[in-house]
Amino acid sequence: MGDLPGISGKLGYLADLGVNAVWLSPFYVSPQADAGYDVADYRRIDPLFGDLADFDEMLRKAHGLGLRVIVDLVPNHTSDEHVWFQEALGSPAGSAARNRYIFRDGNGVNGNEPPNNWRSIFGGKAWTRLMENGVPGQWYLHLFDTKQPDLNWENPEVHDEMESVLRFWLDRGVDGFRVDVAHGMVKAAGLPDWDGHSTMVSGDESGTEAGTDQDHQQKPAIDPPSPFFDQDGVHEIYRAWNLILKEYDGDRMLVAEAWVEQPERLALYVRPDEMQQAFNFEFLLAGWDAERITAAVDSSLAANASVGAPTTWVLSNHDTVRHPSRFGLTDPTTFPKGISAEDEQPNEALGLARACAVTLLMLALPGSAYLYQGEELGLPEHTTLDASVRQDPAFFRTHGVERGRDGCRVPLPWEAAAPGHGFSSAATVDGPAAPPWLPQPESFARCAADVQSRTTGSTLELYRNALALRSAHRLGAGTHEWSPEHQPKSGIVAFSNGAISVLANVGRIPVAIPEGARVILASGPDAISNTMLAPNSAVWITT
Incomplete structure (x- = not known):
């Protein structure tokens, strides 16, 4: 399964990668009906992953390496075994x-x-x-699985308990919380019927009939607001939590997982007296399309500026098909809810090229950027998982119509030649290492960290170089300005942030790199030819 001592052993890898913090998915006591998001005890470590002493040691080591630690908080529901x-x-x-x-x-x-x-x-x-x-x-x-009953946030006892949980982990030294379903918790008075559709990617309320086209389900404009998501009452909760975090030394923070369509509504979660960050799903959903990327950047920056908050960028997470695979589909703007062997198989090389290009674009934007584990290795989605090994409750509750999220959750390959590619080293009663909790595809061997760390031009090298330059030029604290070359209708995304300019070719024909520009980073070895930027490529340049 992987465990907290295993995380401690890989913190050096994260420090070398150049990130500043690590967000851990739930490690609390849980029957694991939904990968730990069904919490049975918020103050204990599940024995699968270790104990509180293991957590304290991991936290100590992370802080020693200059890494902050953000833990997952699941306040919308508990496990039915709580x-x-x-x-x-x-x-x-x-x-x-x-x-x-x-x-x-x-x-x-x-x-x-x-x-x-x-x-x-x-x-x-x-x-x-x-x-x-x-x-x-x-x-x-239960807005999610039967084993995840929703808490009643109209009950003061629920507020008191979750605030106590916050203090328990803050007292241990955590730097913040990623709040699961942060737009949930509060339900409309009277629990009225609703015939709309949620944009949350982990499922669709319309049931097993939904998602058969494997596309992201956009909510029609005529839908009334959801009675169980993005209710104004959630903000009272976060104002109270903000005050708790202020009692603690250091720069403690909250980041919202809030699937809210309008940027203006999302910005409400990061007002000065609420959370510090909110995942930018508009950017994640833009796909490989210059006009959609441009619109997402513009609206996100404008909405967050209106409340004085930084924008938070993300391309993949544990609930979405990995973006190298999404970008390798015939329509790279679609948003499938999982991919199986019966679906269109992505063009892996094309998807990776586009993924590297849009990563350079994202890492040059001001604000915070979140990387999903393994994207620095260019990992694709596991698109041929057999039904017998799937574990996502969405797969079973929709009778397989929704493929589910298992394909993006397959464990990382650390060593190409090791059993389980170095993820699982636990011996079984027969002696050999146990297989990882989800099987890895054969293609993961060539993506393994030990292979990429010694390969010039690898995806891992690209991420390390980009993160080092991002830090050196303080791009996260910089400013965004569209460049004269910016022509989204022609597939060109171009902007500057301080001394760094970005040119991304999202179109189909080569484009000229500005005369006199010096390329300091390219998204791939074939990105540039005779001062021309190839399609599906991006560069960072200075003048």
């Missing part, structure tokens, strides 16, 4: 224990119908009915 939910199951309707969650009587004859028509993000109904003393009873809400 002590609170177990207490609720043993308590009557209307009890204080049930009031920590969202329990309701059903509609229709004998309450046989759910309290409303909401659909789970993972497909199917968002409500599950209890059997109480052998008789059908109340229903409970």
Whole structure:
């Protein structure tokens, strides 16, 4: 599975890569129904990954290397194995224990119908009915899997508990929190029916019929606002959390995972008295398209400037198909919810070339940039995973219509020739190393970190060079200005940030590099020919 001592052993790799912080996905006690996002105990480490002493040692070593540590907080729901939910199951309707969650009587004859028509993000109904003393009873809400009951944030006890959890980890020295489903938690009064569609990429409320075209489902303009996402009440929660973080020394921070379509709405999460950062999914969703990239940069910078916050850029994460694979599809602006062997297979070389180009573009933008584990190796999506090894609940709840997120979560290849490519070294009873928790494709061998670290022109070398230059030129704290060469309708994205200028060719024909410019970094060995920038390439230049 990988564990906290394993992370400690790889922190030097991250420091050498040139990043400043590491965000860890959940490591709390969990039945692992959704990769740890079903938390049974927020204050204990799951034995799969170690214990609190292992965490403290990892944190000490990270801080010693100058790395901040951000941990994942899951406040929208718990596991059904959490002590609170177990207490609720043993308590009557209307009890204080049930009031920590969202329990309701059903509609229709004998309450046989759910309290409303909401659909789970993972497909199917968002409500599950209890059997109480052998008789059908109340229903409970779970916007995600059945094993992830939603907390009731109208209950002050929920607020007190989650604030206590914040303090527990802040007291141990963590530098911040990535807040899962930060646009959730608060639901509209009365829990009204809703027939709209969410843009959250981990699923689609319309159930198993959704996503058959494997495209990102854009919410129609006529949809009313969601009654369970981006409610104004969430901001009261974050204003309270902001005050807690201010009690602690150091630069503690909150970053929101908020799938909010309008940049102006997303900017509300990073007002001065709330969070410090919010993932920029508009940029992630832009795809390989010069006009969409330009629009995302413009709207994101403008919205964040209106509240005095930095913009946060990201191209991939643990919920999305890896961008080298997305960019290798026939339409590189589509957003599939997973890829299987039955779907179109990406052009791996083309996708990687485009991925390297847009990475140079992203890393030259002012603000913060997040890199998903393995993208510095150019890892593609595992697109041929067999159904028998898949683990994502979205795959099962949609009966395979939604391929799920397992393909982007396959463990990293550290050593090309080692069992499990160096990820898993735990011996089995028979002696050899156990296989990784998701199987790696054969192609990962040529992407392995040990191979790339000694290969001139590798993707890993490109990332290291780009991050070093980003730091040296303080691009994150810089300013963005479109260059005269900027022609998105022709496929050219060009801008400057201080002394660095970026020229990205998102079009189909070579474009001239400005006369007198000095190229200091190119996205690939074939990016430049006779002062011309090839398609699917980018360069950093100075004049």
